[in-house]
Amino acid sequence: MPALSDVIAALDALWPPERAEQWDAVGTVCGDPDAPVERVLIAVDPVQETAEEAVELGAQLLLTHHPLYLRGTTTVFAGTFKGRVVHTLVRAGVALHVAHTNADRADPGVSDALAGAVGLRTTGPLVPDPTDPAGRRGLGRICELDAPEPLARFARRVADALPATAQGVRAAGDPDRPVRTVAVCGGSGDSLFDAVRAAGVDAYLTADLRHHPASEAVQHGGPALVDAAHWATEWPWCEQAAAQLDAVSQRHGWGLRVHVSRTVTDPWTTHAASGPAGAAPTTTGAPN
């Protein structure tokens, strides 16, 4: 059975921490390097639900995509939600390790997992990492469908492929517009609009698109936009990471049991679609 330090070395080989963005906080948050690891849980978010899931599973390691602490802290007091996560994990002997923007930029990375889940073929990174001579690492991916399909059908494809969330999937642009080439970015993608425009793709699949960047992209005659829940766009990475860790475990004869959390930790829990009863904007007098 490997020690936590052995498993961390393997995780750092898959997603080297030095490839994370400067502002990011990746790596091991808690855990004893000498403790044996038999069971691992992989999740997007280090929140109370996934911490308790790791404890109930009998895992010794929780691997998450999002950091618990992005900025420095002076307390792990269990009266704070983050401190409570730390206490829940430490009390049960569960380590926490984070692979965030280092997993985004990796080959394969978070956007490869998203593209694969949706049935897209990846042709290369959207923003290549200049330190990769092979030109495969970087942020986002440029992808293709085997055959073009209307935007509305592509949005349906995304909604069917990703885990269900309250938000579902929304799209901007003519629903009949044909989509064949797609830029993909798991997680918040509106910082990559310039690269998406330069790539000349038919559609951009990402999450967290805000009104102004989306409106401007549409007004510029840019690609159609397909916006899914942030958590849902990153969840396929958990399965990809589990397969990668399984392969490492087999190579070393570790016998790790690697699990993927199916708990929906997207913060949005309710979606009310606008209906005929919705109030229409009006300039005339009082409603009757």
Ligand SMILES: [Zn+2]
């Ligand atoms: Zn994210």
